Amino acid sequence: MTIVVLVGTLDTKGVEYGWLRERLRRAGVETVLVDTGVMGEPRVPADVTREEVARAAGVELAELRAGGDRGGAVTAMARGAERTVLRLHAEGRLHGVLAVGGSGGTSIATRAMRALPLGVPKVMVSSMASGDVAPYVGSSDIAMMYSVVDIAGINRVSAPVLANAADAVAGMARGFAAASRAVHPADLGTAGRPLVAASMAGVTTPGVDAARERLTGLGYEVLVFHTSGAGGRTLESLVDQGLFAGVLDLTLSELADELCGGILTAGPDRLSAAGRRGVPQVVSLGALDMVKFGPLATLPERVRYRRVKVHNPSITxxxxxxxxxxxxxxxxxxKLRTATGPTAVCVPLRGLSTLGAPGGAYHDPEADGALFGALRAGLRGSAAECVEYDTHINDPAFGRAAADRLHAMIGAHSPALAPSG
Incomplete structure (x- = not known):
């Protein structure tokens, strides 16, 4: 039996959830309807009542109603929803999750979704999905779907959107149920090849690809994260979960965006998890020669006089x-001098990106020299190695050298994790 858990506020979205339940049943999928509403009366009966959800959060529903604090109530019901879906998953009564909502409903449901293991199907239909969804998705594998119109009744626009969402999660849940279990990060770390995390952008792809191919040949499985802000946050989160034997962090463009006001920042904690956890890491300076903004027409006035390059219609x-x-x-x-594990910085002296190569639009030996000099001075006296190469970052020889250095560090630090190659 395939079961999809529906998580939502049945006082304001009861009609929509009743419609989704019937759609899923017609698709041959059973449902568990979890009510996360607080104030109004539910419009359809729930399988897990709002009172049960509140108690799962450690409070009584009457307390939330009496408090008159909408934000506090949403937070409490989100906590209760999280604990409820984890219980259902542990009981084998959850093969997928579907939710619909506005800002409050999306916050509640996606907190519950983020708590579930990677691989469990998660679909969120939201009026918030056309904007910045990072607070809702985090480092999880939630599929966000824009509702187009607000979740307010079944009409000629909402009906096909909701039908697509229900049909999608039904198909995913059936496949997941047939596979019998989720792919949890801990499983990936112990099954088969040891895992290495790598960071990459379009302008560092050739070098990172060479490193990835070398590590694959040595016996590792390499997970590559696009340094898009979300990618860096996800990399840091999974390193913190103990998923990786080593980290090959060759692309640090998100640090430049954080420092200079670009749009693809991963936040101030980027380049922290491996050092904090003591995970072997080889770092380079890929794409620190640029800061990313949105379309050219949106470029802030303060940077319009700078060397500007249109990367694509969405990124300048x-x-x-x-x-x-x-x-x-x-x-x-x-960041690196405080690392508790083996750490090396590989410095490509001839350029940090495709644009920064000799003859490229961003080739600037003086600016690169300032970067290298400050790095050397900051690492002086620390345990972190600083190794310089007379190559460009996208030279395949540089990528292979960085990969070999990480392999040696993993072998020295955790011999059981290093494949024989």
Whole structure:
């Protein structure tokens, strides 16, 4: 039996959830309807009542109603929903999750979804899905679907959107149920090849690909994260979960965006998890020669005079200055000198991206030199190695050398994790 859990506020979205339940049943999927509403009366009966959800959060529904604090009530019901879906999953009564809602309902349901293992189907239909969904998705595998119109009744627009969502989660849940269990990060770390995390952007792809191919040949499975902000946050989160034997962090463009106000920042904790956890890491300076912004027409006035390059219709980049590069070098050094595990920085002296190669639009030896100098000064006296190569970051020889160095570090640090190659 395939079961999809529906998580939602049945006082405001009861009609929609009743419709979804019937659609799923017609698709041959059973449902468990979890009510996370607080104030109004549910419009359809729930399988897990709002009172039960509140108690799962450690409070009584009457307390939430009496408190008159909508934000506090949403937080409590989100906590209760999380504990409820984890219980259902542990009982084998959850093969997928579907929810619909606005900002409040999306916050509640996606907290519950984020708590579930990777691989469990998760579909969120939301009026918030056309904007920044990072707070809702986090580092999970939630599929966000824009509702187009608000979740307010079944009509000629909402009906096909909701039908597609129900049919999608039904298909995913059937496949998941047939596979019998989720793919949890801990399973990946112990089954088969040891895992290595790698960071990559379009402008560092050739070098990272060479490193990935080398590590694959040595016996590792390499998971590559696009340095898009979300990618860096996910990399850090999974390193913190103990998933990886080592980290090959060759692309740090998100640090430049964080420092200089770009749009693809991963936040201030980027380049922290491996050092904090003591995971062997080989780091480079890929794409620190640029900061990413949105479409050209949206470029802030303060950077319009800089060296500007249209990367694609959605992304415009500017060259980091000598002063910014010096600050970035000091920042990288400060993060790495506190690392508790084996750490090396591989410095490609001939350029940090496809644009920064000799003859490229962002080739700037003075700015790169400021980056290198600040890095050297910041690492002086620390346990972190600083190894310089007379190559460009996208030279395949550089990628292979970085991969070999990480392999040696893993072997010395955790011999049981290093494949024989």
């Amino acid at each position: 980049v500017i060259r980091t200055t000598e002063a910014e590069c010096a600050r970035l070098g000091a920042l990288v050094a400060a």
